[in-house]
Amino acid sequence: MKKIINNKQKQINDIVSVVKLSTLLLIGIILSKTFVKNNSAIWESSTFYILIILFIPLMLFVLVYLAWSFSVENKIKNKYRNIFNIIEINFFLIVFSAIIWVCGVNGSQYKILYLFIIITTTIQYGMKRGLIVSIISSLIILGMDIMVVPNAYLNDFFQDDLILVGIFILTAWPLGFYVKIEGEHIKRLEEQINIDGLTELYNHRYFCDTLIEKVKAGERNNKPVSMIFIDIDYFKQYNDTYGHQKGDYVLRKVAEIIKGNIREGDLSARYGGEEFAVILPDTNEKEALNLAEHLRERIENTYFEGEDSQPNGKITASMGVSVYPDKAKDDIELIKSADDALYRAKFINKNKVESYTSILDEIKSNIDEKDVELVTSIKTLISVINAKDKYTYGHVERVVIYSRLIAEKLQLSKRNKEILIYGAYMHDIGKINTRKEVLVKKMKLTDEEWEELKQHPANGAEIIKSVESLKEITPLIISHHERYDGKGYPNRLKGDEIPFLARILTVVDSFDAMTSNRPYNTRKSYEDGIQELERCSGTQFDPEIVKAFVEVVRNDIEVSDLNGMNRKYAN
Template structure:
């Protein structure tokens, strides 16, 4: 677009210059063209900087030389032929050489103006480029930042759609980076981030997009790719990363975990692609870190094995839970313990096998919505503020949104949705009470609260078993269903005996 505009503008400008040089136009038209010529001269110098300036400088320099030469020739002619020039014309002729000199100086002035305008244009371009770097580039690593990444991924998906091709997204996370920072200091942490960015950039093609997604997370977009191509890139990255850590003398356990997905093979849109690559990354980290994981459609797997293979079903659920475990240290093993308490309570209340199965799944998935809650809130070392508590209380709703693919399992969804409701109607998120709350949700409420009481949190020490039982009894009939509390405590006492 710029080249085309430059060509058209330059041609028009040169045509005007040639018409002016021909001297065939009347004075009034020459004046109008002169104004247009000056305007175009300044425009191309500003719009195209030194390239445009060179056109203006050359044409105006030639014109100034032409006017100087014409002035000298005319002065010589007048001097030699003064006796032949009538007196009534001699006065006007004497003004012609100085006029040509003035025109020459005007052209020289245009040369100076063109140079200044081109310089100003260049400085403005540098400033704009600097501002663009601030807006689009991560200041530490020199990669694209999180904000610009989202612009580029939209553009890449549009290109993939137009070419009927694919787009791969790789998410990379430095394992145990927080511990690395705490142990070796922030400067070493920054150095590791910079070196990681260099590895990713060097192992990517020019057409790839490499960005610092946030903190110690990086993202790479690869156009027109497939699973094998992505794995080849990942192997190169891991090999180069290992060589870099050895050369830079970083600790041996300085590793990276990688997750990836592909549009449109697995993802339907930009949001899906980002979510899936993130989910795959969490799965890779949960496998023991220093791993690579392709996105797995866990909900599809859960649905496939819902009424058949028990091991496959709960294996899929545990993979799904890994996304929460990666963010919330407290959730680790909490869901499994809540499941055990809930199933024992359901058995004591005479649930059949299918009902126990759904209760087991609901207990495992009851905190899945915490994946949408900021990590700093989940792992905060002091009591939560009012606004933070309100945000955390949204996690049952987040769970329902995440579990939308299982929406036809209404009793399962309702158990998760209502497990923070209170028997007296003062719970959340809907404030229902008594028998309005599904029985499974009332069971889950007691099991979840009991395990929370026993667990140590950063801001408080866990209760003893006897203290937790007293708390359940104290809140029986208000927070908890009395039937569930009695059944639950009997189970605990029988286990103790």
């Protein structure tokens, strides 16, 4: 819609510019008629010099105006448009006044010229500016009448020009009113297109378009742009219990809270379903987290009908925060990072605010400076794998979240927690050497293809070993497919021969593999996945780790959230 409006405004401006240029040419004709002697093919020298003095500046202005109107970049025009508009209007008023003065003042038939600038100004800038120009034009004409015949008891010219003044004002007023009505109509249409009908917040499309503009503005001005993603907790349960009408009531009320508690200049939108988003221009991460926490508290402390049936006895919301350019390089990454932070907030306990954290940034902050470039290269390899296999990307993200949870459950040391999370992030990096047709094959793998896939732990360890600062991750990468009973690969390690952190990663990795949509495997339900872990406890998996992980899944994670995570990364 904005593009259509901009195109329409450009067309209006182009037409008005043509009218103004034509007016300047008309002035040239008037000057020629005034100074060329009747029936004379030869001009007097005085007349010639007068024409030169008048025409040269006029033609220069025509050329400059032409270049400005049709050639100059829009961003330059927008920056100086208001100043140029004032100069332009004043120029035409001065030129018209000069023409009228030269052509006989009171008796001049060219007073009607003022209508050109009155009409074009009203069309372009509305009734207010049109009326101002018409009043100024009227004062100039009446002032000329008084100056030329100052002491006349009855000034016929003044009386006649009062009628012309009325024409000026009656031209600007109705025309300006029409422009105003049309502008309001366009604004209403724009609102209908850009506003979500249920919540009266901006809709998803307008949000995305505005985010692109805000990020570009942030880049130009070297200012941060933050984003908050908001999701209502247990909304499906509330909707199923009370029906969609009550669900709509909650959505409207949450939208009112968001809209009423953000700052002037922030933009709130309904992103989709029970998800909302807020764009925060010129806002750093700390300020965004404070605002998100304020919104979370307001939602939690607001009474909603029927909220007693919710798991926590309250309607609450989880929120994710990210910021450009610190956590994202463009608008797409800003959305993704804020979305990742939101799902981590929902994944762990709900009713909380989470800021996006980049595993790569964590790794960089904990390794030697000489290895930073190598780690960046590893990220590039992971991006290539993600492009080859969509499942691997979502799988890695979920395994990292599971690893954080079980690390807390097992009370791992800070360093072991870091190693586990980094290993979870990089455990499938060896798939860079696996053919895409093998990774995405929907039929059962052949023996040869299976052997190729089984090489990825060793290939991954080979890649990582070049980074001295990450050597502690190598055992996790090479051993995450070993089995507790010694029947795994690639080295057939058994029991405690398998590094402890690798045994943890094996449980986490296998659970997500079982409960996810994969090209060559049928997805299990989450309860079936838990039962499979327990069935294979002591054979494929370390029984103590299985016990701890099952407690994490059953106590700390909602099945609905697991479904949400799977849908998110499957799309």
